[in-house]
Amino acid sequence: MTVTMPSLPLTGGCQCGLVRYQIRAVPAMFYLCHCTECQRQTSSAFGESLRCDPASVTVTGAMRTMRRVAESGSVRLGDFCPDCGVRILHRSEGDPGRLNVKAGTLDDAGWLVPAGHIWTRSKQAFVAIGEDELAYPQGPDDGGAALKARWRQMLGNAASEAP
Numbered sequence: 001m002t003v004t005m006p007s008l009p010l011t012g013g014c015q016c017g018l019v020r021y022q023i024r025a026v027p028a029m030f031y032l033c034h035c036t037e038c039q040r041q042t043s044s045a046f047g048e049s050l051r052c053d054p055a056s057v058t059v060t061g062a063m064r065t066m067r068r069v070a071e072s073g074s075v076r077l078g079d080f081c082p083d084c085g086v087r088i089l090h091r092s093e094g095d096p097g098r099l100n101v102k103a104g105t106l107d108d109a110g111w112l113v114p115a116g117h118i119w120t121r122s123k124q125a126f127v128a129i130g131e132d133e134l135a136y137p138q139g140p141d142d143g144g145a146a147l148k149a150r151w152r153q154m155l156g157n158a159a160s161e162a163p
């Protein structure tokens, strides 16, 4: 699979329009998370995570932050629009370099193809994963290195700008 990314910056925002954002650098990876927390948070089958360099993301409009202690003990932060409730960002308190934009909020999300799937052990049965797709029963055991490499490969020429 190849990915044809629109020209930068990528833009997006919440449902009511209070929160808007820009992404000015090629994202490091895009993957789907099938964990039960993402299912509950999205009220859907999986979460969409577009990993971005925090320095490349600008948000306008004041967000509220939800704080949750993960099973691993690390503290996850979820930034959302206080008016319409749409989740915009996921962060990790102890790891400031880790920023995921919730990719369903992009103005144009039609180009996205996931580099892989994590937490497939709680995947809903109707979600089909291709045999050649990267899939991990829990979190990626290599810190996401294979997902990043696959994403770069899918991006082709645009990948030279990816972190």
Ligand SMILES: [Zn+2]
Pocket (backbone or CB within 6 Å): 014, 015, 016, 017, 018, 019, 081, 082, 083, 084, 085, 086
């Ligand atoms: Zn809103």
Ligand SMILES: [Zn+2]
Pocket (backbone or CB within 6 Å): 033, 034, 035, 036, 037, 038, 039, 047, 119
């Ligand atoms: Zn998840």
